[in-house]
Amino acid sequence: xxxxxxxxxxxxxxxxxxxxxxxxxxxxxxxxxxxxxxxxxxxxxxxxxxxxxxxxxxxxxxxxxxxxxxxxxxxxxxxxxxxxxxxxxxxxxxxxxxxxxxxxxxxxxxxxxxxxxxxxxxxxxxxxxxxxxxxxxxxxxxxxxxxxxxxxxxxxxxxxxxxxxxxxxxxxxxxxxxxxxxxxxxxxxxxxxxxxxxxxxxxxxxxxxxxxxxxxxxxxxxxxxxxxxxxxxxxxxxxxxxxxxxxxxxxxxxxxxxxxxxxxxxxxxxxxxxxxxxxxxxxxxxxxxxxxxxxxxxxxxxxxxxxxxxxxxxxxxxxxxxxxxx
Ligand code: ADP
Numbered sequence: 001x002x003x004x005x006x007x008x009x010x011x012x013x014x015x016x017x018x019x020x021x022x023x024x025x026x027x028x029x030x031x032x033x034x035x036x037x038x039x040x041x042x043x044x045x046x047x048x049x050x051x052x053x054x055x056x057x058x059x060x061x062x063x064x065x066x067x068x069x070x071x072x073x074x075x076x077x078x079x080x081x082x083x084x085x086x087x088x089x090x091x092x093x094x095x096x097x098x099x100x101x102x103x104x105x106x107x108x109x110x111x112x113x114x115x116x117x118x119x120x121x122x123x124x125x126x127x128x129x130x131x132x133x134x135x136x137x138x139x140x141x142x143x144x145x146x147x148x149x150x151x152x153x154x155x156x157x158x159x160x161x162x163x164x165x166x167x168x169x170x171x172x173x174x175x176x177x178x179x180x181x182x183x184x185x186x187x188x189x190x191x192x193x194x195x196x197x198x199x200x201x202x203x204x205x206x207x208x209x210x211x212x213x214x215x216x217x218x219x220x221x222x223x224x225x226x227x228x229x230x231x232x233x234x235x236x237x238x239x240x241x242x243x244x245x246x247x248x249x250x251x252x253x254x255x256x257x258x259x260x261x262x263x264x265x266x267x268x269x270x271x272x273x274x275x276x277x278x279x280x281x282x283x284x285x286x287x288x289x290x291x292x293x294x295x296x297x298x299x300x301x302x303x304x305x306x307x308x309x310x311x312x313x314x315x316x317x318x319x320x321x322x323x324x325x326x
Pocket of ligand 1: 050058071182
């Protein structure tokens with residue numbers, strides 16, 4: 001009981017810290033100051049609250065004088081320095097991403113001590129909301145989203161970015177129910193190609209005692225980016241069954257089960273849900289050790305994608321949008 005009390009207290013403290021970090025709701029009209037590419041500045045009419053994250057709040061915003069709507073992601077400008085730094089990294093990485101399954105970053109500005117990110121609006125919530133509501137998706141729907149997310153991962157990795165925090169709650173749904181990866185809060189630059197060569201050259205001038213062998217192996221790519229493929233495996237399992245595979249009451253137990261690959265598929269007798277052997281095999285390949293996990297191109301050529309129906313966007317839009325809250 002004492003431990004529980006302490007836990008509750010810690011949770012309350014954490015919550016109050018988080019509340020302090022969150023900005024207050026914005027005024028009805030937010031003014032973007034003039035800038036080089038928008039000399040008159042702009043006004044956004046603030047609409048409904050879309051959601052709160054770790055330290056950001058997000059509102060629907062209409063660009064005054066137009067019918068264009070965006071998601072305004074708002075963060076206090078004077079945050080603790082570490083948070084500020086993390087946010088700067090997020091901003092820099094996200095603003096360079098341009099791909100159809102990544103939330104488009106339009107611009108950023110400051111107004112009344114807050115930083116505003118003007119993002120592509122995803123009005124249909126997150127993949128997590130939908131999977132919970134629907135208690136798992138059908139295999140054709142999973143094919144549709146797996147291909148979209150694999151495409152976005154391929155793009156990020158080709159640009160030298162590892163996302164590191166891919167999860168259903170960070171994948172938002174646009175008005176056509178397409179998946180869009182958002183929140184680059186934990187993303188990192190991966191050293192590849194030329195950067196890697198430069199690093200090799202410079203590190204090799206120093207003492208060799210501390211250099212990991214993969215740095216020395218010319219032409220061999222590291223496997224750091226494979227953390228995103230693991231996450232995609234978890235996302236696939238969760239889309240199919242509505243629960244992540246290693247779900248447990250404690251974090252230590254989740255880690256233990258992940259390390260041991262201790263997961264099961266729901267039995268067809270109790271769940272009445274058929275999950276194909278192809279789907280199970282694909283998930284298993286993604287949950288292997290990093291150097292055996294498939295690259296996005298290998299993923300989309302897996303038999304899972306040809307073993308059944310692959311919907312086109314319009315099938316998904318009309319069917320799923322009807323079940324989404326507005
Ligand atoms: P944080 O970086 O603080 O975790 P998030 O990026 O997760 O913040 O955003 C917080 C919430 O705002 C999300 O859970 C979601 O509900 C909403 N949100 C974020 N980006 C968008 C977007 N592009 N379109 C619609 N809603 C969004």
